Each structure stands twice: as C-alpha cells, then as structure tokens.
Amino acid sequence: MGVAEELKKTNKGLLRYNRELSSELVQKLTDEVSAPPKLFIYHPENTSYRKDGKVVPSLQSPDEEKQDKGKDEVEEKDVSATSSKAVDWTGDTTEEDKPLTTNVKLYTSPPVSPDYGRTSLQIRHYEVMCDNKAKDLIEAKRKQFERNEQELQVMVEQKASQLEEKQREEMRRLYEQTSRLQLKEKAETSKRIQQMRDSHRTRKKIQDDKLLEGERKKLQLQEEERRRNEQEKRQAVLQQCxxxxxxxxxxxxxLYDNCKYKQHLPESAQAPKQVYVQILAKAESMMKKGDVAMEEVQAMKNLMEYSKNTYDFMVKYLEEATRKGKAEEAEVAKQQQQKQQQQQQQQAQQKAAAKAAEAASASTPGVSTTAGTPSAAAVRQSVIDEVVTEYERYKSKLDDMTKSLAAFTTNTQMKKYRFELQKSVNTPINSIAPVDGANLRDKLQKLIHLLGGHQIEGKHVSAKDAPEGIPFCKNLIARMFVRKGEEQVSSKHESAFAIAMVAAGLWLEHNDIGDLMLAHFHSFCPYIVPLYIPKDSSMSSQEYHRMLGYKVDSDGTIEAQDKFLKRMSGIMRLYAAILVSSPPRSNAVHPHGIEHAWIWLARVLNMDPQPDITATLTYDMLQVTGHTLFSVYKVQFVKLLFLLYKEFLPKLKTVSVAGGPVARLEQFLEETLNKFKMKQTMPHPDGYLPQNFWFS
Known part of the structure; x- marks a missing residue:
C-alpha cells in the first residue's frame, strides 16, 4: 500500500472536513465538544474500540501508542478480529463494526485519549458556564439583598418617625413640666435675690462707712506724717541756720580775740558785736520752741543773713584795724630800721676811724662782732607750730561739715534721695579716664551741673531739693577724689593726672570743695601737711596707728607696712598731680599751685624724718612735681635737691627700717643731679597731661 493510502486510514485522515459551516452544524459541533470525554482502557493499536456496540476511545497519546507498537506486534496475533475501519468521531459507525473478542489484553496504565485538547476546551467552557451561573446567582442574591435593604430602610424610617414623634411628645411634656418648675423657681429666686440685694445694700452701707472711716484715718495719718516731715525739715533748716x-x-x-590791734577799732565796731549777741540769743530762744512754723524758719533765715552781714561788717572793721596796726608797726619798724642804719653807719665810721688810728699807731687789730642767727630748734618748732595750725584748721572744717550733715545722713526718709545724689557723684568720678579732653570736660561739667542745683539727668531730683543736698555733694566729691588716690592711683600711677585735672577744674569753680579736699587729704594721710603725730600715753596702739592713716580691722589687726606705704604713695601722687595740673581756663590762677610743693619740701627739710614714710612721700613728690619745680624755681630747686642729698638723706638712712624707700630716693637724687651737671632738664612724669589736653 502506498503512503497516501496509509495516511487516509489514520484518525486525521478519516476526519471529515466541511469548508462551509452553517449555524446548525456549529451548534451540533458545539454540542459534541461540550459532551464529556469517553475513555477506554483497551489495546491502543486501534484508536477506538467497541464495547457493547459503542466506540471507546483510547486513553493513550499518539506518542505512547508508537512506543508500545513494537511490544504489542506479537500480541496482535492473538486478537481474533480487528476492526478494519476506524471509528467515526462524528458518532457514526460502519456496518463492519463487530464486537471485540474476549481475549483482548488489558493494560494497567490507562491510555490518553487523542481528544484531550477537545476535552480541555469543554472543561473550560464548563467552568465558564459555572462562573456565569454563579454570577447570575450572586446578582440575584444582590438584587434580593437590595430589595431587603430597601424594605428594612422603610421599616427603619417608619420606626424612627414613630420614635421621633414619641420623643417629641415626651419632650413637650417635659418642657411643660420644666417650664412650670422654672417659673416656680424663678419666683423663688427673684424673692431670694431681692432679699440678698437688701442684705447687700445693708452690708455695703456698713462697709462703706468703715472704708470712709479708714480713709479718713489714713488721710489723717498722712497729714500727721506730712506735718511731722515738714516739722523735721523745718527743724533741720532751723538747726542748720x-x-x-x-x-x-x-x-x-x-577773730576778735586774735586781733592784735583792737585799739584801732572805732567805737562803732562795738555795735555789730552787741547786735550779734542779740541775734544769737534770739536764735537760741527760737530753737527751744517745740513746733516750728514756716514764719519762724523764715525768721531764722533772716537772722542768719543778718548775722552774715554783721560778720562781714565786723570783719571789715577788724581788717581795717589790722591794716592800720600793721601800717603802724611797719612805720615803727621802718623808724627802728632807720635808727639801726644810722647806728650801723656810726659804728662803721667809728671802725674806720679806729682802723685808721691803728694803722697809724701800728697797734694790734680790733675784734669784730657778728650778729646771731636763729637756732635750728627754733626753726623746727616754728614749722611744727605752722603745720599743726594748718592741720587743726582743716580738721575743724571737716568736723563742722560732718556735724552739719549728721541729721541728713541718718534720716531714713532721705535714704533714696541720698542714694541718687551718691550715684550722680560716683558715676562721673569713676569714669574719669585720659581718653581725650572731651571726656574730662564732660565729667567736670556734670559735677558743676550737679552742684549748681540743676536736675539730675534722667531723674526728677536735684541737689537743691534739700538744704543739705549741695553740701552733702561737695563733701562726697572731695572724699571720692581722695579715695581714688588710695584705690586707683596707688596701683596705676599714671592715672593720677586725669583725676587731678578734673579736681583742679572743680576746685577753681568751688573753692570750698578745695578746702574739703585738703581736709580729707589730711584725714587720710596727715603726712601731706606734713604732720608727724606724736603718740600720747593714753592712746592704744590701734588708735595711734589709725590717726597716722593705717587701716585697723575690727579685731584690732593693723595694716601691713608695705600696704600702708602703697596707699599713702597713691594719695601723695594724686595730691602732687593736682599741684602741677592745669585748670581748663588757661588764664586762671591755679587754686592750689606748685608753690605748695615747695612749701611741703621746705617743711620736710626742717623736721625730723620718720622711718620709711618720709622717704617714700618725698620721692613721690619729687618725681611728680620735679619737672614743674625746676621750670619755676630753676637754680633754687637744684640747691634744694643738693641739700636733700647732702644733709637730709643721711638723716633718712639713720631712721630707715626697710631700706627700699631710702635707696630709691637716693638713686633718684643722684640721677637728677647728674642730669643737671650735664645741663639736662628733668622729664615729665609718666602720664602727665599738658594744659592743651583740655581741648583735645
């Protein structure tokens, strides 16, 4: 047989193909495909078998059939009959179909139908059909659920409306009941409020009466306090006057007792003295009164002015008497001097005649006489008396100032006022620095502005708000300047000149501040006079050292010598810097100039030196004022230095304890004298500020 014939006998070759498909044929094929597969387990030689007159398809695939074909060739001979024709897969069979014999061999592994693909398609169609059916069921359930939900919603709305109606009815009932209760409570509340208002009015009236009484008492106390303060102020003014x-x-x-020329006073000079006694008696009688009226204060001020005028008249009388007395003494002295000159001329003539006679007669020469000079002890005692007098004079001024301010400084009601004054003094003094002249002028102007009674910058306070305000400020300024010497200048020597220039400028404007400044200088350092205070047998060591300027602690510990010398050096350097500093007005006379440095050195030379302190302060004075002293006194200053070196320095060495101050002074004197020998000048001290610095 040919290949074509054999292919026609295969399963695919036996298939019928129709190129033209009708809807009926498609429906038929779809039905056949949708039918479940029919599986058989017989020999796979043929693709289909018959059993009980029906075609049974094989379970094996074509590949498996080919694999098993060689194995089953022998067994095929045992089959009594085979089908010569293939199964018609459209469902039709041939006439030659016959039932299979019973000796067909069974297989343990079932063959796969060649219609496997068709079966899979049918399964998928079936699954799609099941899915569609499930979707239909779900859609039906959803619609059923929506209908149930709508019904339930209707029922809920009905129930809600019923419940709302019921609640509305209940609320209406409760509202009516509450309204009745509220009306009742409102009536009761109105009644209680009215009762409370009546009670409150009663209590308020009582409280207002008490407040009025308290306010009246408060005003009464304030008025009493005001009157008491006014009385205290009036008493203070009265006391001050x-x-x-x-x-x-x-x-x-x-002055009257010390006047040596009372005989020159006119008879009219007795009247002011008697008037002054009457003024004092009247003032004493006014001080004995309890309450002081404003008229009495004014009367006391008038008495004070009258007393000043009387004092001025009396001083004029005394000065005129002194002038006349001195003029008379000068005339007497002049006459005596003329007599002495005449006597000296007569003596000279007599001596000349005697010499001539002696020369003529060759007799022995005569013996001349010399006039005596005051002894050193007398000079020393005179200097000491002068120093003590000056010290006591300034000490008396400071004591008087302290007494006049005692009531003011202890008055607790004036504490805030004193604090503002202290702040207005401390701020400009503490901020003095040698930056430029504008800085110094600003600080000086602030202090002058304060002492002029003007209002403090940024405050509604002035120094003239109280009678003691301006004196308090002056005393505080003087003390602050001296304290700058021991606190600042002692550590930084060159800072003395800026402070000294402001102090000199203020001294020029207010001479009484200069007196207070000297009084505080003497109080802090009595060696500035110079005064060497002797120890009294009744004094303790602490009291004596305190008078000398040492600091003594509350437990009696006396300040160390090196610290004491350092503080005294700072104070002396500030004092010396004031002597050589220029006020802002160039044409003005210095209120306490360089002549006081010469006086101090002259006094020191005529007094016995003290250990260490004399050498220390002499060195400070010479170093600060030496240049100015040389420019003013020239050769006289050189002689003074030579005297210090030759006569005074050995005395210092005999009393020296530490040795350092004397050695420093000796070196300074030697170097300065050598410069003078070489015709050199002394240099300015470190930090010195010239007069034109005011305008820098």
Missing part, C-alpha cells in the same frame, strides 16, 4: 549763726559767732569771737 542756728549752727551757721553760732559758727559765725564763734569765728567772729575768734
């Missing part, structure tokens, strides 16, 4: 009257009387008495 009385002290000034008494002080003026004491000064007048002292």
């Amino acid at each position: 009385y002290l000034k009257i008494k002080q003026t009387h004491d000064n007048l008495t002292t």
Whole structure:
C-alpha cells in the first residue's frame, strides 16, 4: 500500500472536513465538544474500540501508542478480529463494526485519549458556564439583598418617625413640666435675690462707712506724717541756720580775740558785736520752741543773713584795724630800721676811724662782732607750730561739715534721695579716664551741673531739693577724689593726672570743695601737711596707728607696712598731680599751685624724718612735681635737691627700717643731679597731661 493510502486510514485522515459551516452544524459541533470525554482502557493499536456496540476511545497519546507498537506486534496475533475501519468521531459507525473478542489484553496504565485538547476546551467552557451561573446567582442574591435593604430602610424610617414623634411628645411634656418648675423657681429666686440685694445694700452701707472711716484715718495719718516731715525739715533748716549763726559767732569771737590791734577799732565796731549777741540769743530762744512754723524758719533765715552781714561788717572793721596796726608797726619798724642804719653807719665810721688810728699807731687789730642767727630748734618748732595750725584748721572744717550733715545722713526718709545724689557723684568720678579732653570736660561739667542745683539727668531730683543736698555733694566729691588716690592711683600711677585735672577744674569753680579736699587729704594721710603725730600715753596702739592713716580691722589687726606705704604713695601722687595740673581756663590762677610743693619740701627739710614714710612721700613728690619745680624755681630747686642729698638723706638712712624707700630716693637724687651737671632738664612724669589736653 502506498503512503497516501496509509495516511487516509489514520484518525486525521478519516476526519471529515466541511469548508462551509452553517449555524446548525456549529451548534451540533458545539454540542459534541461540550459532551464529556469517553475513555477506554483497551489495546491502543486501534484508536477506538467497541464495547457493547459503542466506540471507546483510547486513553493513550499518539506518542505512547508508537512506543508500545513494537511490544504489542506479537500480541496482535492473538486478537481474533480487528476492526478494519476506524471509528467515526462524528458518532457514526460502519456496518463492519463487530464486537471485540474476549481475549483482548488489558493494560494497567490507562491510555490518553487523542481528544484531550477537545476535552480541555469543554472543561473550560464548563467552568465558564459555572462562573456565569454563579454570577447570575450572586446578582440575584444582590438584587434580593437590595430589595431587603430597601424594605428594612422603610421599616427603619417608619420606626424612627414613630420614635421621633414619641420623643417629641415626651419632650413637650417635659418642657411643660420644666417650664412650670422654672417659673416656680424663678419666683423663688427673684424673692431670694431681692432679699440678698437688701442684705447687700445693708452690708455695703456698713462697709462703706468703715472704708470712709479708714480713709479718713489714713488721710489723717498722712497729714500727721506730712506735718511731722515738714516739722523735721523745718527743724533741720532751723538747726542748720542756728549752727551757721553760732559758727559765725564763734569765728567772729575768734577773730576778735586774735586781733592784735583792737585799739584801732572805732567805737562803732562795738555795735555789730552787741547786735550779734542779740541775734544769737534770739536764735537760741527760737530753737527751744517745740513746733516750728514756716514764719519762724523764715525768721531764722533772716537772722542768719543778718548775722552774715554783721560778720562781714565786723570783719571789715577788724581788717581795717589790722591794716592800720600793721601800717603802724611797719612805720615803727621802718623808724627802728632807720635808727639801726644810722647806728650801723656810726659804728662803721667809728671802725674806720679806729682802723685808721691803728694803722697809724701800728697797734694790734680790733675784734669784730657778728650778729646771731636763729637756732635750728627754733626753726623746727616754728614749722611744727605752722603745720599743726594748718592741720587743726582743716580738721575743724571737716568736723563742722560732718556735724552739719549728721541729721541728713541718718534720716531714713532721705535714704533714696541720698542714694541718687551718691550715684550722680560716683558715676562721673569713676569714669574719669585720659581718653581725650572731651571726656574730662564732660565729667567736670556734670559735677558743676550737679552742684549748681540743676536736675539730675534722667531723674526728677536735684541737689537743691534739700538744704543739705549741695553740701552733702561737695563733701562726697572731695572724699571720692581722695579715695581714688588710695584705690586707683596707688596701683596705676599714671592715672593720677586725669583725676587731678578734673579736681583742679572743680576746685577753681568751688573753692570750698578745695578746702574739703585738703581736709580729707589730711584725714587720710596727715603726712601731706606734713604732720608727724606724736603718740600720747593714753592712746592704744590701734588708735595711734589709725590717726597716722593705717587701716585697723575690727579685731584690732593693723595694716601691713608695705600696704600702708602703697596707699599713702597713691594719695601723695594724686595730691602732687593736682599741684602741677592745669585748670581748663588757661588764664586762671591755679587754686592750689606748685608753690605748695615747695612749701611741703621746705617743711620736710626742717623736721625730723620718720622711718620709711618720709622717704617714700618725698620721692613721690619729687618725681611728680620735679619737672614743674625746676621750670619755676630753676637754680633754687637744684640747691634744694643738693641739700636733700647732702644733709637730709643721711638723716633718712639713720631712721630707715626697710631700706627700699631710702635707696630709691637716693638713686633718684643722684640721677637728677647728674642730669643737671650735664645741663639736662628733668622729664615729665609718666602720664602727665599738658594744659592743651583740655581741648583735645
């Protein structure tokens, strides 16, 4: 047989193909495909078998059939009959189909139908059909659920409306009931409120009466306090005026008693003295009164002014008497001098005649006489008396100032006022620095502005708000300047000149500040006079050292010598810097100039030196004022230095304890004298500020 014939006998070759498909044929094929597969387990030689007159397809695939074909060739002979025709897969069979014999061999592994692909398609179609059926069921359930939900919603709305109606009815009932209760409570509340209002009015009236009574008492206390303060102020003013009257009387008495020329006073000079006694008596009678009226304060001020005028008249009388007395003494002295000159001329003539006679007669020469000079002890005692007098004079001024301010400084009600004044003094003094002249002018102007009674910058306070305000500021300024010497200048010597220039400028404007400054200088350092205070047998060691300027602690510990010398050096350098500093007005006379440095050195030379302190302060004075002293006194200053070196320095060495101050002074004197020998000048001290610095 040919290949074509054999291919026609295969399963695919037996298939029928129809190129024209009708809807009926498609429906038929779809039904056939949708039918479940029919599986058989017979020999796979043929692709289909018959069993009980029905075609059974093989379970094996074509590849498996080819593999098993060689194995089953022998067994095929045992089959009694084979089908000569293939199964018609359209469902039709041929007439030659016969039932299989019973000796067909069974296989344990079932063959796969060649219609496996068709079966898979049918399975997928079936799954799609099941999915569609499930979707239909789900859609039906969803619609059923929506219908149930709508019904349930309707029921809920009905129930809600019923419940709302019921609640509305209940609320209406409760509202009516509550309204009745509210009306009842409102009536009761109105009644209680009215009762409370009545009670409150009663209590308020009682409380207002108490407040009015308290306010009245408060105003009464304030008025009493105001009157008491006014009385205290009036008493203070009265006391101050009385002290000034008494002080003026004491000064007048002292001047009158010390006047050596009372015989030259006119008879009219007795009247002011008697008037002053009457003024003092009247002032004393006013001080004995309890309450002081404003008229009495004014009367006391008038008495004070009257006493000043009387004092001025009396001083003029005394000065005129002194002038006349001195003129008379000068005339007498002149006459005596003329007599002495005449006598000296007569003696000279007599001596000349005697010499001539002696020369002529060749007799022995005569013996000449010399006039005596004051002894060193007398000079020393005179200097000491002068120093003590000056020290006591300034000490008296400071004591008088302290007494006049005692009531003001202890008054607790004036504490805030004193604090503002202290702040306005401390701020400009503490900020003095040698930056430029504008800085110094600003600080000086602030202090002058304060002492002029003007209002403090940024405050509604002035120094003239109280009678003691301006004196308090002056005393505080003087003390602050001296304290700058021991606190600042002692550590930084060159800072003395800026402070000294402001102090000199203020001294020029207010001479009484200069007196207070000297008084505080003497109080802090009595060697500035110079005064060497002797120890009294009744003094303790602490009291004596405190008078000398040492600091003594509360437990009695006395300040160390090196610290004491350092503080005294700072104070002396500031004092010396004031002597050589220029005020801002170039044409003005210095209120305490360089002549006081010469006086101090002259006094030191005529007094016995003290250990260490004399050498220390002499060195400070010479180093600060040496250049100015040389420019003013020229050769006289050189002689003074030579005297210090030759006569005074050995005395210092005999009393020296530490040795350092004397060695420093000796070196300074040697170097300075050598410069003078080489015709050189002394240099300015470190930090010195010239007069034109004010305008820098």
